[in-house]
Amino acid sequence: MKDSYDVIVVGGGPAGSTAAKYAAMGGAKVLVLEKDREIGVPVRCGEAVDHEGLVQFIQPHKKFVAAEIRNFKLIAPDSTVVQPNIKGLGYVLDRKFFDYELARIAANEGAEIATKVYVDGVIKNDGSVTGVSVQYHGDRLFLKSKIVIGADGVESRVGRWAGIDTTVSMHDMESAAQVTAANVDVEEDTCYFYFGERYAPGGYLWVFPKGNKTANIGLGVAADRSKQKHALKFLDEFMAERFPQASVLTKIAGGVPCAETLEKTTMPGLMLVGDAAHQVNPVSGGGIISGMIAGKMAGKVAADIVKQNDMSLIGKYEKEWQDSLGARHHRYYKIKKVIYKFRDNDLDSIAHEISKLPQKQQTLGNIFKQAVIKHPTLILDVMKLFF
């Protein structure tokens, strides 16, 4: 580790490694700082991605793909199962190996990666971020950089230290718990989603298979509704009821910022990407691919800033994001707010109507139509998306 770089990336997840890769490809001297001792662990993620999203960055490979997904099953509160007719392909990743691979690729492009380095503050000069302070093996060091990219996840503090408020509202934070379990009998090409108050109020419960009778089984509860009963209790109850024979290989906690993207993701010398910028699909809670898309945008802009020595270019990143995925997430967020209003009996009746249709017509579009019938104000909310 040297004491000065062009770009310092805080956080070695998918968003951070992708930002580092593109900044390094653009000719910048890049350092990635990871607080944990190893890139890729602990995994705090359901690990599902779609094929189209993934191949924008990397071809699927058996070393980091645990399962191929071809079906969804949506389970209503009263156990009615809807299997939407979906043509796409998805994967459940092994994030440990996936993150490792992304970091390796960034390193091969010239980025330097350091683990077990805890960033405990940013250095500011005249209103600009000019570096970070870190704790490393008992020492406190000050590292200078032209640009800091905060890819420090849901627990991000880089933005807040610099003056950008990244606090997640209780309404938007999904308080999550997950096990990776063995001896789980599920269809190995199917992702299962359970909805309802008894599984996950204000969120959903997922079962994502990882091959050889293993699966990620987890849930997120909206933090403003987890006061009486916390995520782990919901999960323990579900495991005892649905998979009593399963053995737990890993148990983890997590938080997912199911919000709109922060209004402000940049300031002179600083860009925020991924969960740190709330760049998560607010409906699904998926953030791997969107974090990587933001990472790519930020990394390229960072390299341009360094090359042209022009900090005014920093706004390009924010504009590019907000004009593309940011705008889509804004629409999804409005849909989320409507879904949030559904109670168990609404969800049950939607599922009943859908399951009467022939299998071929059980599409996401028809599910949405039924949702509108059951909850007519939904159409108004959706209309608002277009006006």
Add this chain to the structure above:
Amino acid sequence: MIEIHEDKCDLCGCCVGVCPENCIDLTENRISIEHEICTNCRKCEWACPFEVFEFKNEKVRLKAAV
């Protein structure tokens, strides 16, 4: 006063994300809270998936003057 049951903590950062005062510090293997900044708002307690936080005195404190 807030008590942190460190033995339950998985270091996930959900609490850090919702803390309005930015007063929770989370390293690779340790969680700590700056008690003089904490206002006892209890958001961390509600958001925590693993029930790590326990508030002994439930009175919300006014924000300390900065």
